[in-house]
Amino acid sequence: MPLGIFGKKKSNISKDVHGSLVESQQTNNDEPPRPSTEAPPPSKTAEVSGNGSAARPAVPRQNDPQPPRPKLVFHCQQAHGSPTGIISGFTNVKELYQKIADCYDLKVQDLLFCTLNTHKVDMSRLLGGQIGLEDFIFVHIRGQPKEVEVTKSEDALGLTITDNGAGYAFIKRIKEGSIMHNVPLVSVGDHIEKLDDKSLIGCRHFEVAKMLKEIPKGTTFKLRLVEPLKSGFSVIGPSTGGKKGSGSVGTGKQTLRLRSKGPATVEVPDDVVNVAVDKINGLLESFMGINDTELSQTIWEMGSKRDNPHDFALALDESELSGFGFTDDFVFDLWGAISDAKQGRLNKAQEFSEQF
Numbered sequence: 001m002p003l004g005i006f007g008k009k010k011s012n013i014s015k016d017v018h019g020s021l022v023e024s025q026q027t028n029n030d031e032p033p034r035p036s037t038e039a040p041p042p043s044k045t046a047e048v049s050g051n052g053s054a055a056r057p058a059v060p061r062q063n064d065p066q067p068p069r070p071k072l073v074f075h076c077q078q079a080h081g082s083p084t085g086i087i088s089g090f091t092n093v094k095e096l097y098q099k100i101a102d103c104y105d106l107k108v109q110d111l112l113f114c115t116l117n118t119h120k121v122d123m124s125r126l127l128g129g130q131i132g133l134e135d136f137i138f139v140h141i142r143g144q145p146k147e148v149e150v151t152k153s154e155d156a157l158g159l160t161i162t163d164n165g166a167g168y169a170f171i172k173r174i175k176e177g178s179i180m181h182n183v184p185l186v187s188v189g190d191h192i193e194k195l196d197d198k199s200l201i202g203c204r205h206f207e208v209a210k211m212l213k214e215i216p217k218g219t220t221f222k223l224r225l226v227e228p229l230k231s232g233f234s235v236i237g238p239s240t241g242g243k244k245g246s247g248s249v250g251t252g253k254q255t256l257r258l259r260s261k262g263p264a265t266v267e268v269p270d271d272v273v274n275v276a277v278d279k280i281n282g283l284l285e286s287f288m289g290i291n292d293t294e295l296s297q298t299i300w301e302m303g304s305k306r307d308n309p310h311d312f313a314l315a316l317d318e319s320e321l322s323g324f325g326f327t328d329d330f331v332f333d334l335w336g337a338i339s340d341a342k343q344g345r346l347n348k349a350q351e352f353s354e355q356f
Contacts (some may be wrong), residue, residue: 063156076100076137079119080229087137093127093165100139110142112191112228113164119226122187123172126162129294143229145193151220154179157212161192163205164290170227187227194224206324209289276300276341280334287330295321300335303338312338 015291076085087102090096101108114127116135150157156159158178170191174181192208194202200208215221280296302319306312313331316322326334 004034004124008326012316032042036086072133074131074137076139077119078104079115079138079140093129093292095129097164097166098248103333106141107288112140112142112168112226113165113168113189114139115222120254121187123188126172127295128165128292140189142191142227143227145224145226146190147222148183149220149222149226150179150183152179152217155179155217158210159209160285160289160291161205161209163208165294166201167202169200169203169205173285186191186225190225191227192223203321204289205290205292213289272341272344273297273300276338278303279341283330283337287333288324300332300338300341303335304342309335321329341353 073086076087077083082104085100087096087099087103090099095137097111098108098115100106100114101111115122115125115138116127116131118125118140119137122142130136140187156175156178158177158180159171160173161169162172168191170186171186173179174186174188180186188315194200195208195211198211199210277296277300279290280299281293284292284296299316300319302315302321303312306315309332313328314334316326316331
């Protein structure tokens with residue numbers, strides 16, 4: 001592999017354009033139109049109705065109609081207890097959070113994260129880039145803020161960071177016996193709101209992980225955390241009534257895949273892809289201290305189309321992922337996971353320990 005494959009990050013961002021269909025209605029004019037010797041402006045096309053009266057100018061189409069969004073309906077509850085809401089009409093994670101906020105008349109800033117088919121703070125059930133078409137969504141609401149002081153007595157803090165895809169990074173895992181494991185009040189599911197006096201709202205999980213990793217050993221710093229609102233009910237569960245789509249929760253036969261760019265699509269899960277994505281996510285967790293299923297899916301899709309590690313490394317370098325600064329050794333580890341998955345040698349994703 002040539003050295004220096006990770007060059008300057010190239011912008012390859014395409015903006016989504018959501019067109020909307022506008023109906024225009026003609027109005028009957030009692031007064032006949034005045035004759036005019038002037039030709040209509042070249043930028044507009046005059047339409048003539050059957051009785052000879054001039055109609056409204058036709059509005060030129062700027063773009064072809066966008067593909068329709070998946071017309072899917074999901075059931076939702078607040079994790080601490082609420083009536084069941086009906087959520088539909090979204091195509092990415094940010095739109096989903098906004099729909100949930102609108103459903104319950106909440107501010108979108110009050111939503112921390114969502115879990116699928118459980119009201120518990122279960123990080124194995126986090127809503128990421130995919131939702132089963134029969135999954136039940138539980139949204140965890142902003143609860144009590146708290147501040148803790150931490151002294152970085154070792155190189156690794158023992159945290160895995162993830163985010164909700166809408167601007168909040170939070171703790172996904174705490175390594176047993178680590179520095180953070182021994183800090184009172186810190187829990188899985190806590191949103192990391194501030195590092196000392198710096199707000200982390202709007203930061204991606206890898207940015208937060210990088211900041212924590214770069215804190216010098218021996219430094220004492222302060223974290224402001226926000227925990228999810230605690231449940232006031234001992235038992236909460238999805239509706240099991242006779243509504244269409246409410247039964248057989250979490251069968252996972254089909255999933256709605258949410259993308260940060262581009263429309264959502266309905267897909268049938270592939271076991272090979274799922275295992276490969278889990279393995280890549282484990283590598284990200286091991287080397288970067290982050291958890292990101294969508295990023296892992298993107299890396300898999302990029303690698304599955306390449307025949308050798310050199311082409312895979314060049315593809316990474318020429319994409320937006322070059323900004324992560326993956327080392328050559330890490331790229332080879334990623335390629336090893338992809339190659340094993342393509343050849344059927346990868347059966348089960350391994351667990352990795354965090355490195356920051």
